[in-house]
Every structure is written in C-alpha cells, then in structure tokens.
Amino acid sequence: xxxxxxxxxxxxxxxxxxxxxxxxxxxxxxKKKYILSMFxxxxxxxxxxxxxNYTIGDALARHYRKQDYNVLHPIGWDAFGMPAENAAxxxxxxxxxxxxxxxxxxxxxxxxxxxxxxxxREFATCDPLYTRWEQEFIIKMYEKGLLFRxxxxxxxxxxxxxxxxxxxxEEGCCWRCDNEIELKQMPGYYLDILRYADxxxxxxxxxxxxxxxQVLAMQSNWxxxxxxxxxxxxxxxxxxxxxxxxxxxxxxxxxxxDTIYGVTYTALAAEHPITEYIVEHQLVDEETxxxxxxxxxxxxxxxxxxxxxxxALGIWVIHPLTGEEIPVWTANFVLAGYGGGAVxxxxxxxxxxxxxxxxxxxxxxxxxxxxxxLPYTGEGELVDSAxxxxxxxxxxxxxxxxxxxERGLGNGKTNYKLRNWGVSRQRYWGAPIPFVHCPHCGLVPxxxxxxxVALPDDVEITGEGNPLDNHPTWKHCKCPKCGSxxxxxxxxxxxxxxxxxYQFRYATNPKKWHTTGIDKTEASYWLGVDQYIGGIEHxxxxxxxxxxxxxxxxxxxxxxxxxxFSKLLTQGMVTMDGAKMSKSKGNTVDPDKIIEMYGADTAxxxxxxxxxxxxxxxxxxxxxxxxxxxxxxxxxxxxxxxxKTLPKIDHTTLSKESKIARQKVYEALQKSSDVxxxxxxxxxxxASCMEALNALDKQEDGAVWSEGFYILLRLLExxxxxxxxxxxxxxxxxxxxxxxxxxxxxxxxxxxILYVVMIxxxxxxxxxxxxxxxxxxxxSAAKEVGAKWLEGMxxxxxxxxxxxxxxxxxxxxx
RNA sequence: GCGGAUGUGGUGAAAUUGGCAGACACGCCAGACUUAGGAUCUGGUGCCACACGGUGUGGAGGUUCGAGUCCUCUCAUCCGCACCA
Numbered sequence: 001x002x003x004x005x006x007x008x009x010x011x012x013x014x015x016x017x018x019x020x021x022x023x024x025x026x027x028x029x030x031k032k033k034y035i036l037s038m039f040x041x042x043x044x045x046x047x048x049x050x051x052x053n054y055t056i057g058d059a060l061a062r063h064y065r066k067q068d069y070n071v072l073h074p075i076g077w078d079a080f081g082m083p084a085e086n087a088a089x090x091x092x093x094x095x096x097x098x099x100x101x102x103x104x105x106x107x108x109x110x111x112x113x114x115x116x117x118x119x120x121r122e123f124a125t126c127d128p129l130y131t132r133w134e135q136e137f138i139i140k141m142y143e144k145g146l147l148f149r150x151x152x153x154x155x156x157x158x159x160x161x162x163x164x165x166x167x168x169x170e171e172g173c174c175w176r177c178d179n180e181i182e183l184k185q186m187p188g189y190y191l192d193i194l195r196y197a198d199x200x201x202x203x204x205x206x207x208x209x210x211x212x213x214q215v216l217a218m219q220s221n222w223x224x225x226x227x228x229x230x231x232x233x234x235x236x237x238x239x240x241x242x243x244x245x246x247x248x249x250x251x252x253x254x255x256x257x258d259t260i261y262g263v264t265y266t267a268l269a270a271e272h273p274i275t276e277y278i279v280e281h282q283l284v285d286e287e288t289x290x291x292x293x294x295x296x297x298x299x300x301x302x303x304x305x306x307x308x309x310x311x312a313l314g315i316w317v318i319h320p321l322t323g324e325e326i327p328v329w330t331a332n333f334v335l336a337g338y339g340g341g342a343v344x345x346x347x348x349x350x351x352x353x354x355x356x357x358x359x360x361x362x363x364x365x366x367x368x369x370x371x372x373x374l375p376y377t378g379e380g381e382l383v384d385s386a387x388x389x390x391x392x393x394x395x396x397x398x399x400x401x402x403x404x405x406e407r408g409l410g411n412g413k414t415n416y417k418l419r420n421w422g423v424s425r426q427r428y429w430g431a432p433i434p435f436v437h438c439p440h441c442g443l444v445p446x447x448x449x450x451x452x453v454a455l456p457d458d459v460e461i462t463g464e465g466n467p468l469d470n471h472p473t474w475k476h477c478k479c480p481k482c483g484s485x486x487x488x489x490x491x492x493x494x495x496x497x498x499x500x501x502y503q504f505r506y507a508t509n510p511k512k513w514h515t516t517g518i519d520k521t522e523a524s525y526w527l528g529v530d531q532y533i534g535g536i537e538h539x540x541x542x543x544x545x546x547x548x549x550x551x552x553x554x555x556x557x558x559x560x561x562x563x564x565f566s567k568l569l570t571q572g573m574v575t576m577d578g579a580k581m582s583k584s585k586g587n588t589v590d591p592d593k594i595i596e597m598y599g600a601d602t603a604x605x606x607x608x609x610x611x612x613x614x615x616x617x618x619x620x621x622x623x624x625x626x627x628x629x630x631x632x633x634x635x636x637x638x639x640x641x642x643x644k645t646l647p648k649i650d651h652t653t654l655s656k657e658s659k660i661a662r663q664k665v666y667e668a669l670q671k672s673s674d675v676x677x678x679x680x681x682x683x684x685x686x687a688s689c690m691e692a693l694n695a696l697d698k699q700e701d702g703a704v705w706s707e708g709f710y711i712l713l714r715l716l717e718x719x720x721x722x723x724x725x726x727x728x729x730x731x732x733x734x735x736x737x738x739x740x741x742x743x744x745x746x747x748x749x750x751x752x753i754l755y756v757v758m759i760x761x762x763x764x765x766x767x768x769x770x771x772x773x774x775x776x777x778x779x780s781a782a783k784e785v786g787a788k789w790l791e792g793m794x795x796x797x798x799x800x801x802x803x804x805x806x807x808x809x810x811x812x813x814x
Numbered sequence: 815g816c817g818g819a820u821g822u823g824g825u826g827a828a829a830u831u832g833g834c835a836g837a838c839a840c841g842c843c844a845g846a847c848u849u850a851g852g853a854u855c856u857g858g859u860g861c862c863a864c865a866c867g868g869u870g871u872g873g874a875g876g877u878u879c880g881a882g883u884c885c886u887c888u889c890a891u892c893c894g895c896a897c898c899a
C-alpha cells in the first residue's frame with residue numbers, strides 16, 4: 001500500500017468527528033481513567049512543547065480506551081491574561097476577538113494532530129458561564145473568611161501595570177516580562193492559602209511516588225515550614241523614653257531557642273516600625289538615617305546581593321532570661337515580611353549574625369560545643385547557658401520553649417515562607433472580582449442571582465491604567481444590600497484562579513453547565529485525575545494553587561477529594577541545537593509545517609520515540625525522516641498479510657526466522673501495558689515494534705506476518721492512530737482494535753539455550769544446550785568449550801546462572 | 815549555601831533491575847540498483863590494534879564468581895530556591 005498521510009489523516013479525523021468517537025460515557029459505573037494534559041493559553045499557534053504534551057496524553061487516553069475504560073480526555077483554553085491585552089494595545093484588536101480567533105485556529109491544529117479529545121466538554125475560561133461559577137466560589141470563600149481584602153506591600157510590575165503574587169516573582173523580576181518588580185502599598189484581595197499550609201505540606205506524602213520528587217521538594221521548600229520560639233524583647237526604660245513611649249517591646253522569631261544565651265545583639269528590618277520611627281524622628285544622625293532609608297528602598301534582589309550592612313539604633317532591650325541589656329541594630333539582611341521583621345542575633349551560631357558581628361565588632365559568645373570553629377551551626381552540648389548547660393542543644397530547644405511558655409515570656413510557633421495568595425490584578429482581561437464598594441455597607445459581595453459579573457465589551461485599552469476603572473459607566477452600580485449608589489470592584493482575578501478548578505469543570509457533564517459549577521457526583525467519579533501531564537514550570541504556581549483550591553472547594557462542599565491530580569508526569573523541554581525552542585532564538589519548528597510535510601503520525605511517532613517523556617527532547621530533522629520511513633515501511637509490508645483475522649499458528653512447524661519474528665511480536669505486546677501504565681517509556685515500546693517488524697521482514701510466512709500486523713497495529717494505534725486505523729480497516733476490518741489479544745507463551749519456549757562462558761570474569765566462549773540440561777551437564781559443556789582458557793588453571797568457583805551463563809573463577813594451578 | 819536531578823559511542827538513547835554494555839534509531843563508511851539521488855536495498859560501524867588481543871558506562875576506591883546497576887568518596891553539568899533567623 002502507498003502511504004499518503006494527508007489523505008488518510010483527513011479521512012480518519014472526519015470519521016472520528018462524525019462518530020463522536022472520543023466522548024466519555026455518561027455511565028458512572030464503568031471503570032474510568034481521567035487523562036489530562038495541562039490546557040494551553042490561546043497564544044495563536046501551537047508550539048512543539050504543546051505537541052509533545054498532548055501527544056503523550058493522547059497515547060495514554062487511546063490506550064485506556066482500548067482496555068475498555070471509560071476515558072475522560074478533555075481540552076480547553078486558559079483564555080484570560082495579559083497577552084490578549086497586549087495584542088489589543090499593539091494591534092488594536094479586542095482581547096475577546098483576539099482570544100476566540102486564536103482558539104479557533106489552534107483548535108484546528110489540535111484536530112490535525114489527531115488528538116482524541118472530548119469535543120463536547122471543551123470550554124474557554126473567559127466564557128462568562130465559567131466566570132459565573134468561579135465568582136460564586138469566590139463569594140463563598142469570602143463568606144468563610146478565606147478571601148479578604150487588605151492593604152499591604154505588594155509586588156508591582158510597572159510594565160504589566162499590575163500586582164503579582166509572590167509565586168510570580170522570579171529573582172525579583174516579573175515572571176512574564178522580566179521587568180524588575182517594585183514594592184508598593186496597595187489594597188488587594190487575598191486568598192488565605194496559609195490556613196492550608198500544613199495540609200498542603202502534609203498531603204505531599206500522599207503524592208509521594210506519584211509525582212516527581214523534584215516537584216514535591218519544590219512545593220515543600222516553597223511552603224517553608226519552620227518551628228521555633230516567638231518571644232518579645234522588652235525595651236529598656238531609657239529606650240522607651242527615647243521612642244517617646246510609643247513602643248514597649250517587639251516580637252522576634254527563632255528556630256534556635258537553644259542558643260538564646262548566646263544573643264549579643266538584636267536586629268530590626270529597615271521597614272520595622274521602630275526603625276521607621278527612629279529615622280522619622282531623627283534619633284540617629286542624618287547620614288545614618290539616609291542610609292537606613294536607602295536600604296528600605298532597595299529592591300529585593302539588590303538587597304540580597306548587597307554586603308551585610310547595619311546601624312546601631314541607640315536603643316537597648318532586656319534579655320528575657322539573663323536580664324542583660326542588649327543593643328538594637330537595624331540590618332539589611334533582616335526581612336520585613338517574615339517573623340515580624342526582627343531577629344535575635346547569635347553570632348557564634350549563625351553565619352549571617354557572625355558576618356555582621358565581625359564587621360561591626362559586636363561581641364560573640366559561644367553557647368554550643370567547645371572547640372568547633374565559629375560560627376558553629378551544628379549540634380552539640382550547651383555551655384554558658386545557666387541551668388541548660390550540659391544538655392544537648394536538641395533537648396535544650398524543647399526545654400527552653402517550655403520554660404518561655406511556663407513563664408509567659410513566649411510561645412512555640414510555626415512559621416511559613418508561604419505568603420497568602422494575592423489574586424487582584426489591575427487588568428481588564430480577567431474574571432471580575434464580584435464585589436461592590438458601598439459607602440454605607442462597605443465591601444459587599446454581589447448576590448449569587450446576579451452572577452456573572454461580566455466584562456463590558458466596549459473598553460478602550462491603551463495600556464494606561466485599568467480599563468475597567470476608566471470605563472465611563474461599568475463600575476457604577478447599586479449596593480446589593482442597601483440599594484444605594486455604589487462602585488463595582490474593578491480588579492480582576494489572577495488567571496491562576498481559573499486553572500485551579502478547570503479539572504472539576506471538565507468532569508461535570510456539559511448538559512449541566514448552566515445549572516451547576518461542579519457536579520459533585522460526577523467529580524467524585526472522575527477525579528482525581530489519573531494522569532496529569534505538563535511542564536515543570538508549573539511545579540509551584542499552578543500545581544500549588546490547584547491543590548489549595550481543591551481543598552477549599554472540598555471544605556465548601558463542592559467536591560469530595562483532597563488532591564486533584566493523583567499522578568503527575570512532567571515532560572521535558574523540546575530543544576533545538578541544545579536550547580529551548582523560542583521565537584527570540586529563532587530555533588523553532590512549526591508543527592503545522594511538519595504535519596504538512598510528513599503528517600501528524602510522523603510528528604507523534606518522532607516525539608514519542610526520540611526520548612522518554614520526562615527528558616529533554618532534541619529536535620532532529622533526520623530522525624523525523626526516520627520516523628516517517630517506519631510508517632511507510634508498515635504500509636509497504638501490508639501486502640505480506642494473508643489473513644483477514646488473527647490466525648492460529650502451529651509454532652513448532654515454523655522456520656527459525658519465523659519463530660524469532662513471533663517472539664519479537666509478543667515481546668512488544670508484553671511490553672506495552674508496562675509502558676502505557678507505568679514507565680511511559682514509549683521510546684522502548686516503539687523500538688520493540690521496530691524490532692518486530694525487522695524480524696518479520698526476515699521471514700516469509702504469511703500467517704506470521706498476519707499475526708504480527710494484527711498485534712503491532714493495535715500496539716501502535718495510540719501513537720500513530722491514523723496510519724494504524726487505515727491499515728487495520730483494510731487488513732482486519734478493525735477487529736484487532738476491539739478484542740483483547742492473549743499472550744502466546746509458547747513463542748518464548750526455546751529448543752536450546754545459549755550459554756555464555758565467562759572465565760576469570762571475561763567472556764571467553766559460548767555454547768547451546770537443551771533447556772532441560774542439568775547443572776552438571778551445563779558445567780561440563782562450559783569446561784569443554786572453555787578448555788583453551790582453563791589450561792594450567794584451577795577452578796576456584798563455578799557459578800551457573802540458569803538460562804544465561806556460566807562463570808568460572810580461576811587461579812593458576814600449582 | 816540548601817534542595818532535586820543527570821553523567822553510557824559521532825548523536826538521541828537501550829539494558830529483563832546484579833548476569834554477553836550500546837537494543838532501536840539518526841549519522842557515518844562500503845556496496846547494489848539507478849539518467850540522477852537528499853529515493854530504495856544489502857553489509858559494516860564503541861575505542862585502541864594489521865592481527866592475537868586489549869580496553870570501555872565522568873573519576874577513585876570497595877562489596878561480589880560477576881557492577882552501567884549496590885556501598886563510600888570525588889568531579890562535572892543542568893534545574894529549582896536562595897540572607898526565611
């Protein structure tokens with residue numbers, strides 16, 4: 001048969017569409033698999049990373065369908081976000097028009113790849129119908145106190161004109177445009193992810209073994225739980241007077257209460273209220289005040305790279321245990337946003353404190369160990385620590401916390417690096433935050449019946465300010481509570497909110513989309529997602545938010561599961577010339593062109609063959625050609641197939657070559673379930689199929705060819721669906737796609753076994769022997785063929801590995 | 815600095831989990847067919863050596879009859895976090 005990919009692919013894509021072949025069954029009794037690749041942002045065109053992502057998911061979905069699972073394999077569009085607005089500014093296109101036309105084009109591209117998505121469950125997150133339910137969740141969260149509005153220091157990107165969540169700041173820069181972020185005081189909405197910090201951390205254990213180690217580690221670090229002691233330093237009377245009686249004390253947090261007797265100074269952040277008071281009231285000289293202000297105004301990144309710097313503030317506190325007076329400094333390494341922005345400093349046992357103390361000649365007092373070089377941060381026995389001297393520092397830690405609690409001086413405390421999730425964005429193209437500011441009632445949520453709060457279409461997008469805020473009428477409304485004139489909130493939600501619950505929306509039957517956000521019963525049936533596939537770049541952002549949202553929706557009664565994604569596969573990048581494909585580097589390969597030249601099946605085959613999914617994939621035009629040749633060869637060899645159905649073969653009568661061919665075919669069959677269900681090493685499965693085809697090619701038996709094709713086409717269908725569907729239809733009326741193929745263990749039974757003879761650890765000879773030879777027979781055969789190397793040698797030890805080899809350890813005979 | 819990962823031919827990669835290292839594919843070499851070849855087919859291809867043979871999975875040790883695989887140390891590269899007290 002001639003292989004004409006474009007014709008075949010168009011034909012099958014049309015047929016699948018007509019058959020609605022990939023819609024899941026409504027029956028919730030069947031065994032199920034939910035296979036989900038992360039949905040794309042409709043940027044305009046697919047790139048190879050998408051192709052890889054969806055090809056992996058599609059192969060799994062198609063595999064499970066053939067195993068008679070009810071398979072949910074949906075696709076949709078993460079459709080809100082900045083690029084749509086940027087396009088509006090640059091090309092004068094309306095974000096909505098831009099987004100939906102991109103979706104239309106990309107949908108065509110996905111279709112051309114032969115991806116077996118459910119078409120009825122597709123949606124875009126910018127659809128008001130989606131927004132409607134999201135706004136309901138947000139209101140419920142507000143009612144539960146999980147969403148709140150407050151004015152704090154936020155990360156502001158001047159280029160994007162919006163606030164960013166902590167997770168969206170990379171090395172002090174905006175994750176999208178790489179502009180250095182500024183800190184700004186602004187009101188905004190926050191989701192109380194901290195309330196779930198412990199559960200988010202704990203439940204990582206459930207995902208152990210199911211998610212990549214790396215992602216678990218990254219999430220755990222990001223949550224950054226640490227336990228220690230929080231206590232107050234009380235200012236000396238003199239110092240209180242100096243501060244005009246405005247401050248009594250301040251709180252510090254330490255994970256090393258065991259070193260409390262080694263405190264020789266304490267340090268405040270430049271933004272700490274006391275520091276600010278001192279600067280404002282000129283309690284330090286002008287030069288120092290200027291320098292402190294400079295630290296406060298320094299960007300996060302800049303500050304992280306700066307040398308240790310600080311200034312004595314001219315005030316003192318009292319050590320809570322010893323009563324000693326301790327000087328208070330301000331230091332540039334003390335973070336304002338963590339642990340109250342103040343620390344106790346133990347230079348002997350903390351590297352930063354040590355560096356600082358050395359620079360400014362502050363005393364250093366050892367309280368752990370005796371001879372170790374300072375700073376010493378390891379374990380040891382306490383010294384010079386009053387009643388705690390002699391204890392191991394670990395024991396002392398617990399005892400000192402206990403004592404603080406007994407005396408009412410402080411408390412054991414858990415701190416997190418994780419910050420609450422700021423979800424306000426000062427942009428147009430997002431889901432409006434459904435609240436109203438009423439002069440009488442304050443902040444009031446929109447009533448559920450009035451949802452969705454939809455975006456106005458008639459906006460002017462200039463890049464200056466928030467288009468919703470600038471709109472002449474949109475924000476003017478009536479208070480849902482008292483009916484007086486009020487103002488609508490013009491902030492929109494972070495787009496990561498949409499992607500935090502889309503997995504539940506897919507699981508809800510589209511017939512119910514107007515009446516319910518998430519169907520609990522269906523969601524319980526379909527979730528967790530049995531296999532989630534996506535890029536490592538979402539290790540923290542999306543995956544942490546979606547986990548958090550799942551737990552919140554559970555507590556609000558919308559769903560019944562704890563974790564949304566049971567198994568996660570993080571695919572590697574697609575590279576070319578060793579670098580990530582990107583437009584700026586000019587090393588992209590356009591999926592459309594590849595499909596046009598070779599067809600979708602070749603693209604799919606190459607992508608799955610060239611590397612295991614977890615690893616980086618280096619694009620190689622020659623290897624793509626090779627993938628094409630393999631499919632072409634399949635079509636050419638189709639004429640060797642003589643039977644219309646699975647033939648019965650008498651294995652014993654076959655030629656040696658035919659036996660080997662059958663064996664290779666069944667080896668591939670044996671491999672397949674392991675690959676699809678466990679290892680995802682599609683490359684090895686494809687290699688096995690290639691080996692089988694090569695072996696078939698070395699023999700002439702029509703029945704063996706028929707059986708081989710019957711099995712190989714079925715194995716390859718998830719990978720190259722169009723080509724295999726065509727061949728299967730012509731050769732077997734697709735019967736081979738619909739039945740379970742049983743293993744024929746007879747093909748693995750051998751008449752003789754090849755043994756390798758190793759002498760002195762080196763391979764020296766080999767021999768064939770009947771499978772039921774005794775160990776003694778095997779050994780004597782080995783000695784016979786290895787005689788040449790045994791001459792003048794004494795066998796010290798002989799090891800016979802059944803079915804494999806004989807190893808003779810030797811030494812020169814005396 | 816902390817955490818995670820990865821080191822195997824010219825290249826992408828395999829290795830039944832301790833049992834013949836380099837399957838499969840790309841590339842390369844030789845040959846066949848061909849008006850032609852960037853098509854197709856056949857054979858070869860880790861390295862050193864004419865060969866006998868030696869040697870080889872980042873490096874050094876160790877365990878074992880036997881190590882790419884297990885243990886100890888070490889080097890290199892990549893990724894993430896990064897003054898979190």
